[in-house]
Amino acid sequence: MSTSLIADETLTAALARMLAAQIAPPATILLEGPVGAGKTHFARAFIRARQGDLAEDVPSPTFTLVQTYDDPMGSQIWHADLYRLTDPSELFELGLDDAMQDAICLIEWPDRLDIAPPDPLRITLTPCPDPDLRRIDLDFDGADRMAARAAFVTQAGWAEARVLPLAGDASARRYFRLEGPQGRAILMDDPAGAMPAFLTMTDWLTGHGFGAPAIIAQDQASGLALVQDLGDDLVARVLERDPGMAPLIYDRVVDLLVDLHRQPVPGFVPALDGAALADQVGLFADWYPQAAGVTDGAAGAGIAPLIARLHDALAVLPPVLALRDFHAENLIWRDASPLGLIDYQDAVAAHPAYDLVSALQDARRDVDPALETRAIDRYLAATGVDADAFRAAYALLGAQxxxxxxxxxxxxxxxxxxxxxxxxxxRVWGHLQRDLAHPALTELAAQVNALPAPDAALIERIRARCPSR
Incomplete structure (x- = not known):
């Protein structure tokens, strides 16, 4: 999507650094505009951002036509200035044609090219009446969000920070680490509209002593926030490098939930009741049976209403605050400090077992069943709730x-x-089978197990239909 903005040198460089964080080779960036518009300033900031601590001097390639740079992110960067190009055939001798096949190429004066490269990122810089400003037009997918991020960090005083991408999740949200003179922070970009809920929940959590990040800057309308960087020690990574820490970590997880569940449920979170759970689980019937080759269009249709009925019968405890996406990828180990919390904008009021089963039946990693039992027992001992009723609800919520x-x-x-x-x-199907083994879920087990299990052959059939292949 194309977008435009008016930028000074600071914002222009911030925009280049933001682009450097999200681009992957091969990519060709066409920098258009007259002499003095800021094309080389943009290219220089981009190259230095990619190189980080290994940054080299970035001279203008006006006389050499091309400068090349090693890229620590795993590619090579070509910076071309074609202003003095007299014959397009020279590009073949320089190797730029080949470079566009596998490198990142920034090309000033791209109108000198005899053949336009496929799928370029087009950036046009035009001087403004104010000599300190220029208009920047960006024409490529995601340009509007990238420009919004650059303007936001500039307004927040972090324009000089290097921007590094962080792993995202299955949603449209994106995360970046900023490293600047002030230290480190996390830039959150949520175009889906969940930022107000995240900020409200952050205020509640920090106000009650839980380990949510401090808010450095925010723009709710744009879906952007700059928050405290809680570090790289995701519980998932700690468990991977030191599996022996699992008992201690899951004890801390249980204790956090016990403390959380002692707090009154804030009035701003929605209820995750039987009807809402049924609505959510409708995704299973909508997508899995057909993908599994089941031709009966009604296959799995009875699961959602049964979930609602079972919830009304089994979830007898008062609801508590549930952070919902509560698992090892969203918890940060900070030694003696409270566990760091992220990705809680979808918090709800739900049965106390909801977050516990989310943490212990992790889709991404195995949790020792004995450790799962130990964690449930620890929660029961700390809260004094009825064990049989809790375990039945735990199995139901796990199945859902x-x-x-x-x-x-x-x-x-x-x-x-x-x-x-x-x-x-x-792994998820294995969790499901253990949940369905509970005597209270016999009817649900019969409906689910009438469908094919996701064995290796079935998974490959689904994968073969993926539009990315």
Whole structure:
């Protein structure tokens, strides 16, 4: 999507750094505009951002036509200035044609090219009457969000920060780490409209002593926020490098939930009741049976209403605050400090077992069943709730979550072209089978197990239909 903005040198460089954080080779960036418009200033900021601590001098290639740079992010950067180009055939001798096949190429004066490169990112810089400003027009997918991020960090005083991409999730949200003179911070970009809920929940959590990040700057209308960087020690990474820490970590997870559930439920979170759970699990019937080759259009249709009835019968405890996406990828280990919390904008009022089953039946990693039992027992001992009733509700909520996840993973592949989540399906199905073994879920087990299990052959059939292939 194309967009435009008026920028000084600071914002121009911030825009270049933001682009450097999200681009992957091969990519060709066409920098258009008259002499003095700021094309080389943009290219210089881009190259230095990619190189980070290894940044070289970035002279203008006006006389050499091309300068090349090693890219620590795994590619090579070509910076070309074609103003003095007299014959397009010289580009063949320089190797620019080949470079555009596998490198990142920034090309000033691209009108000198005899053949336009395929799918370029086009950036046009035009001087303004004020000599300190220029108009920048960006024409490529995602340009509007990138420009919004650059303007936001500039207004927040972080324009000079290097921008590094962080792993995202299955949603449209994006995360970046900023490293600048002030230290480090996390830039959150949520175009889906959940930023107000995130900020409201952050205020509540920090106000009650929980480990949510401090807010440095925010623009709710634009879906942008700059927050405290809680570090790289996601619980998932800590467990991967030191599995022996699992008992201590999951004890801390349980204790956090016990403390959270002692707080009155804030009035601004929606209820995750039986009807809402049924609505969510409808994703399973909408996507999985058909993907599994079941021709009966009504297959799985009875699961959602049964979930609602079972919830009314089994979820007898008062609801508590549930952070909902509560698992090892969204918890940060900080030694003796409270566990860091992220990705809680979808918090709800739900049965106390909801977040516990989310943490212990993790789609991305195995949790020792004995450790799961230990964690449930720890929660029961700390809260004094009825053990049998809690375990029945735990099994139901586990089944609901795992069915919903199966539907989401199928949809991510077939609709969104993201097949990597299919690899988690066997683990999720295993969690589901353990939940369905509870005597209270016999009827639900019969309906679910009438459908094919996601064995290797079935997963490959779904993967073959992924539009990314």
């Amino acid at each position: 979550r795992n069915l919903r996840i199966m539907g989401i993973f199928t949809r991510l592949c077939l609709r969104d072209g993201k097949p990597r989540y299919l690899d988690f399906m066997p």
